[in-house]
Amino acid sequence: MLPTAVPDRRAPGARTDVLVAGGGTAALELLLALEARLGGAARVTLVTHDARYHHRPLAAYGGAVPDATTVLRLDELTAEHGAGFVNDALAAVEQGPDGAPVARTVSGGRIACRALALAVGSRADRVLPGAIPLGARDGAGRLRALADEVRAGAVRRVAVVVPSGVSWTLPAYECALLLQHAGAAHDVEVGVLTGEHRPMAVFGEAISATLATLLRRRGIELRTRTRAEAFSDGRLWVPLEPTIAVDAVVAMPHLAGPATPGVPADAEGFATVDDRGRVVALDEDDDPVDGLWAIGDGADHPVKQGGLAVAQAETAAADIASWLGAGDGTPPPxxxxxxxxxxxxxxxxxxxxxxxxxxxxxxxxxxEPLWWPPTKIAGGRLAELLAGPTAPRPAPVA
Incomplete structure (x- = not known):
């Protein structure tokens, strides 16, 4: 087991200048951005329940593509970058006697800080009944088994469902394309049902049209403005329409925020933030703790996407540096x-x-790559760290 650094419940609470809660991409991106901006002028500490960072850019597709997981030990990573590490989970946020945030952990520890940044992600809240949840850890094994059955031709008809209200829908189209490719030798039929009025509408008309053309060329049926209710007994139930006969259904889940006690949040549990990432109250009568930020999937940004979380980390790091009066507080582009x-x-x-x-x-x-390194999550310091210093850089694309 990895060593831990959980504060003793009987000891006085630990202190740090900046506490980053979370152990995913957004949290580590923020940690690296803070190191670059603060230059050692302030103590930064990472608190997360998982002692390892699992970079799983293709985990959502559970066997439809080869695994590409990278694992980093967080005690080693933080030490290398001059940060502290607490192997624990955030339970609540409180206000200290000086008005600054105090993080209460699941183990009973208390960590006082001048600035607290939440990057604790979201959770799958609900999924279409009977469907395999896309991207959820508890659905990975079922999706891997489905991919094997598609390759063998044992499953011939698959539907991928995007429910209304999901803003980042690329994983659904990617899953459909990968399953169709895996079952091409057996003429496996794959269809996409989405509540969107056009595929990937968040990306604009040009990319949406390109995706629609790609789906058509690959023989993937696309049904927009469609809401599915459930999958059972080989039938996908759609309101006011005939049921659809399929062998399996994969569906993107609705997400919910962490709803951390002490952190202002919307009705779905996402921390409410301004354009700098600072946590703000929805109700003017509320008085949130000063020195509190939230980035990534746990914040109330309308689009939950890794590349945007990287940009949010840079913005928050600049604002935190300014808040502390240390380092460069100039916001990035x-x-x-x-x-x-x-x-x-x-x-x-x-x-x-x-x-x-x-x-x-x-x-x-x-x-051809439009950014470097050409990773699944575009841009940022963590992508460069994972690619390594010897990764070849291609000629720029015009």
């Missing part, structure tokens, strides 16, 4: 106005980029 995503279709990778401009999106689609 507005990375939240750029969406980048790598779409696997079984035959290769499509690199997608959309730049927000007045009046719409300017979109780019390429089979």
């Amino acid at each position: 507005d990375g939240t106005r750029v969406l980048r995503a790598a779409l696997l279709d079984g035959a290769g990778t499509l690199y997608l980029r959309a730049d927000r401009e007045d009046g719409g999106w300017r979109s780019t689609v390429s089979r």
